[in-house]
Amino acid sequence: MVDRVYNFSPGPATLPVEVLEQASKDVVNFKETGIGLIEMSHRSKEFMAVADETEALLRELMEIPDNYKVLFLQGGASSQFFMIPMNLLGDGKKATYLNTGTWSKKAIKEAKLFGDIDVAFSSEETSFNRVPAVDEYNVADDSEFLYFVSNNTIYGTQFPGFPNTDKMLVSDMSSDILSRKIDVTKFGLIFAGAQKNMGPAGVTVVIIREDLLERTPENTPTMLCYKTHADKGSMFNTPPCFAIYAVGEVLKWLKKQGGVAKMEEINKEKAGLLYQAIDSTDFYRGHAETASRSLMNVTFNLPTPELETEFIAKAAEIGLNGLKGHRSIGGCRASIYNAFPREGVVKLVEFMKAFEASHTD
Amino acid sequence: MVDRVYNFSPGPATLPVEVLEQASKDVVNFKETGIGLIEMSHRSKEFMAVADETEALLRELMEIPDNYKVLFLQGGASSQFFMIPMNLLGDGKKATYLNTGTWSKKAIKEAKLFGDIDVAFSSEETSFNRVPAVDEYNVADDSEFLYFVSNNTIYGTQFPGFPNTDKMLVSDMSSDILSRKIDVTKFGLIFAGAQKNMGPAGVTVVIIREDLLERTPENTPTMLCYKTHADKGSMFNTPPCFAIYAVGEVLKWLKKQGGVAKMEEINKEKAGLLYQAIDSTDFYRGHAETASRSLMNVTFNLPTPELETEFIAKAAEIGLNGLKGHRSIGGCRASIYNAFPREGVVKLVEFMKAFEASHTD
Numbered sequence: 001m002v003d004r005v006y007n008f009s010p011g012p013a014t015l016p017v018e019v020l021e022q023a024s025k026d027v028v029n030f031k032e033t034g035i036g037l038i039e040m041s042h043r044s045k046e047f048m049a050v051a052d053e054t055e056a057l058l059r060e061l062m063e064i065p066d067n068y069k070v071l072f073l074q075g076g077a078s079s080q081f082f083m084i085p086m087n088l089l090g091d092g093k094k095a096t097y098l099n100t101g102t103w104s105k106k107a108i109k110e111a112k113l114f115g116d117i118d119v120a121f122s123s124e125e126t127s128f129n130r131v132p133a134v135d136e137y138n139v140a141d142d143s144e145f146l147y148f149v150s151n152n153t154i155y156g157t158q159f160p161g162f163p164n165t166d167k168m169l170v171s172d173m174s175s176d177i178l179s180r181k182i183d184v185t186k187f188g189l190i191f192a193g194a195q196k197n198m199g200p201a202g203v204t205v206v207i208i209r210e211d212l213l214e215r216t217p218e219n220t221p222t223m224l225c226y227k228t229h230a231d232k233g234s235m236f237n238t239p240p241c242f243a244i245y246a247v248g249e250v251l252k253w254l255k256k257q258g259g260v261a262k263m264e265e266i267n268k269e270k271a272g273l274l275y276q277a278i279d280s281t282d283f284y285r286g287h288a289e290t291a292s293r294s295l296m297n298v299t300f301n302l303p304t305p306e307l308e309t310e311f312i313a314k315a316a317e318i319g320l321n322g323l324k325g326h327r328s329i330g331g332c333r334a335s336i337y338n339a340f341p342r343e344g345v346v347k348l349v350e351f352m353k354a355f356e357a358s359h360t361d
Numbered sequence: 362m363v364d365r366v367y368n369f370s371p372g373p374a375t376l377p378v379e380v381l382e383q384a385s386k387d388v389v390n391f392k393e394t395g396i397g398l399i400e401m402s403h404r405s406k407e408f409m410a411v412a413d414e415t416e417a418l419l420r421e422l423m424e425i426p427d428n429y430k431v432l433f434l435q436g437g438a439s440s441q442f443f444m445i446p447m448n449l450l451g452d453g454k455k456a457t458y459l460n461t462g463t464w465s466k467k468a469i470k471e472a473k474l475f476g477d478i479d480v481a482f483s484s485e486e487t488s489f490n491r492v493p494a495v496d497e498y499n500v501a502d503d504s505e506f507l508y509f510v511s512n513n514t515i516y517g518t519q520f521p522g523f524p525n526t527d528k529m530l531v532s533d534m535s536s537d538i539l540s541r542k543i544d545v546t547k548f549g550l551i552f553a554g555a556q557k558n559m560g561p562a563g564v565t566v567v568i569i570r571e572d573l574l575e576r577t578p579e580n581t582p583t584m585l586c587y588k589t590h591a592d593k594g595s596m597f598n599t600p601p602c603f604a605i606y607a608v609g610e611v612l613k614w615l616k617k618q619g620g621v622a623k624m625e626e627i628n629k630e631k632a633g634l635l636y637q638a639i640d641s642t643d644f645y646r647g648h649a650e651t652a653s654r655s656l657m658n659v660t661f662n663l664p665t666p667e668l669e670t671e672f673i674a675k676a677a678e679i680g681l682n683g684l685k686g687h688r689s690i691g692g693c694r695a696s697i698y699n700a701f702p703r704e705g706v707v708k709l710v711e712f713m714k715a716f717e718a719s720h721t722d
Contacts, residue, residue, distance in 0.1 A: 003390075003395050004390075004395050004396075005394070005395035005396060007396050007400060007401075008394075009396075009400075009401070009402040009405075010402075011402070011599065012399065012401055012402060012403060012599065012602060013400060014396075014400050015397065015399065015400040019401070020389040020397045020400070021389060023388050023389075023399070023409065024385045024386070024388050024389045025385070026383075027381055027384050027385050027388060028378075028381040028382060028385045029364075029365075033366070034364050034365050034366035034368075034680070035365075035366060035368050035370075035375075035682070036376065036381045038376065038381070038384070038561035038562075038607065039368060039369070039374060039375050039376040039381070039561065040368075040373055041369070041370040041371075041372070041373060041683060042373060042562065044370075046630070074435035074436045074437060074440075074563070074601070075435045075436050075440075076435060076584075076598040076599055077598075078583075078584050078597070079435075079436075079584045079600040080585070081582075081583075081584070082582035082584060082585070086582070094389060106583075109583070110582055110583060110584075113582060114582050136501055193599065195599055200399035200602065200603055201399075201403065201599045201600065201601055201602045201603070202435070202563045202564075202601035202602070202603060202604060203563075219474050221442075221443035221447070221471050221474060221682065222439075222442075222443070222467075222470070222471060223436060223437075223439050223440045223442070223443060223471075224443070236436055236439070237437040237438075237439040238372065238373065238554065238556055238562045239562065240435070240562055240563035240601060240604070241373060241561065241562045242561055242562070242563060242565060242603055242604070243601070243603070247675055256542075258700055307592075312561065318394070321395075321396070322402060
């Protein structure tokens with residue numbers, strides 16, 4: 001058993017120790033084949049079984065209907081910013097975007113290369129400290145879809161519920177996929193980079209409604225068509241085998257914990273401990289508006305930037321790592337995805353109280 | 362020490378056992394940080410050092426001049442098929458391609474979406490059993506570059522020397538990068554998926570001359586511009602951390618073996634043993650013409666497909682795995698990249714002799 005620290009990194013983020021220990025074995029010798037997982041043909045029956053099981057587990061845990069394809073792609077969530085409008089918007093077609101942070105802003109920039117993009121809401125003027133209420137924006141009748149970022153890693157905001165519209169939803173769930181129950185049927189497309197809540201960096205999951213595969217304009221490069229990957233079970237070319245395998249191991253772990261509903265319960269309780277600590281004093285101030293608070297990334301400030309620097313350094317000394325906020329807003333951020341242990345949250349709350357006590361009279 | 366088999370897989374392919382054993386440790390706890398490599402922030406000083414060292418080693422081993430950028434990208438070599446013409450060819454510009462196998466054919470298909478593509482040579486009619494001699498094709502004066510696949514994994518052919526032209530060369534070296542000394546200054550761009558000769562699947566190395574970064578047309582999606590990645594040291598978005606790390610470990614191993622020149626010597630000797638075995642009898646027939654033979658993938662046939670099936674199965678029984686040829690040409694293929702041990706080649710030669718003896722009078 002290794003001596004672990006509590007790793008509050010926003011991503012790549014902490015993984016269950018049992019997943020790491022299994023990977024440690026499989027990397028060298030996968031299922032006693034005499035071949036390590038990372039040197040094994042992606043067409044071998046052993047690896048095909050890994051890929052199949054990973055997809056099946058994701059379908060089961062997220063209750064993904066049969067008319068959706070699950071793709072394991074490369075290129076990061078950032079590549080979805082252009083692939084979505086490239087595949088789903090024809091020339092001149094419209095889509096509606098909600099601008100709730102850095103990642104939606106980047107997605108909007110790429111989407112504008114392909115279609116008529118209507119930004120129906122933005123909280124940029126208040127440092128993206130909130131997401132909109134359901135009645136705070138309109139989705140145009142001629143809009144193809146409504147795009148939103150389910151959880152904003154940098155600002156620590158999260159949609160408490162999903163937009164209420166008849167339009168198809170498209171969502172970047174990179175930082176909260178599998179953290180709560182969702183109704184996939186409301187979505188045309190869901191995507192998530194694995195490295196926050198699902199596995200290591202190197203694979204992006206795309207869940208896409210089958211009929212949308214036919215929308216891609218002709219003359220789109222083969223590798224950029226969703227259909228290319230859907231038709232070949234994500235094996236049109238060599239997939240990122242290790243990352244897919246590791247996602248599968250995380251999903252096995254998640255199932256053992258009780259699945260997504262149980263995880264949602266745990267996440268609420270874990271985040272609650274931290275928000276309670278923040279709310280119980282004026283020493284700490286949350287960045288996000290209360291109604292928009294994220295269960296995954298808890299952002300907060302101390303009275304001065306100097307105190308924040310000291311807080312982050314002292315925390316690291318006792319094994320609470322990665323609490324520095326993103327450079328775009330500063331402050332502190334505790335990323336507490338599914339795999340982050342409750343004990344680490346408790347330890348952080350204790351540290352927060354002790355730090356405050358030693359810096360006030 | 363694990364009980365290894367000899368893995369002749371064409372890719373993902375066998376890796377040095379010391380690399381696997383190091384990865385096994387680092388995945389769980391990287392350099393005693395209490396954080397596994399696969400859950401560590403890509404912005405951490407520990408991972409930044411890994412990425413820097415990997416790049417530095419590649420530059421050293423390949424003698425890459427300072428006016429070239431080294432990128433670690435996702436999307437596989439297949440994504441380079443369109444990224445190269447998308448970035449390097451403006452509307453209507455011309456490029457020359459040599460069609461020597463499946464991968465060049467796919468690259469030509471994508472390139473035609475972006476420019477005027479002149480296919481100056483094709484060996485398709487003879488099942489891609491050879492590459493052209495230097496005087497066998499012309500490169501048009503108005504061509505921007507000459508594109509070729511240095512080694513053809515499926516057919517077992519390889520350019521013994523490089524095309525002799527004043528035009529800039531662009532090459533897919535996915536299956537023979539680091540297997541022999543090359544003069545990088547002749548190339549505008551070299552790319553290689555890692556999973557054959559450099560590491561696990563999930564990262565593609567692109568070596569690009571700096572001035573070419575300025576050629577990309579406006580309105581190209583951010584993630585598809587080489588400059589995006591060059592400007593940010595391949596950290597514009599979260600990189601495939603584990604694959605980059607593993608490439609670094611393979612490069613350390615390669616350096617310890619004596620570097621690329623030494624590897625070239627070993628590869629010649631290793632492949633020589635197999636070709637000698639093939640040439641010494643009529644029972645085995647090589648697929649590639651002698652002058653085009655690959656040192657990386659040795660393709661051969663037996664008298665009948667039935668004998669080939671039996672050969673592959675019996676070989677697997679004694680720990681010689683992955684000898685089945687690609688479905689497009691059938692037969693047998695022994696992929697013997699840098700990390701494939703000489704003892705495995707010797708064992709295969711012995712088996713070939715025994716198999717022949719037991720099937721002839």
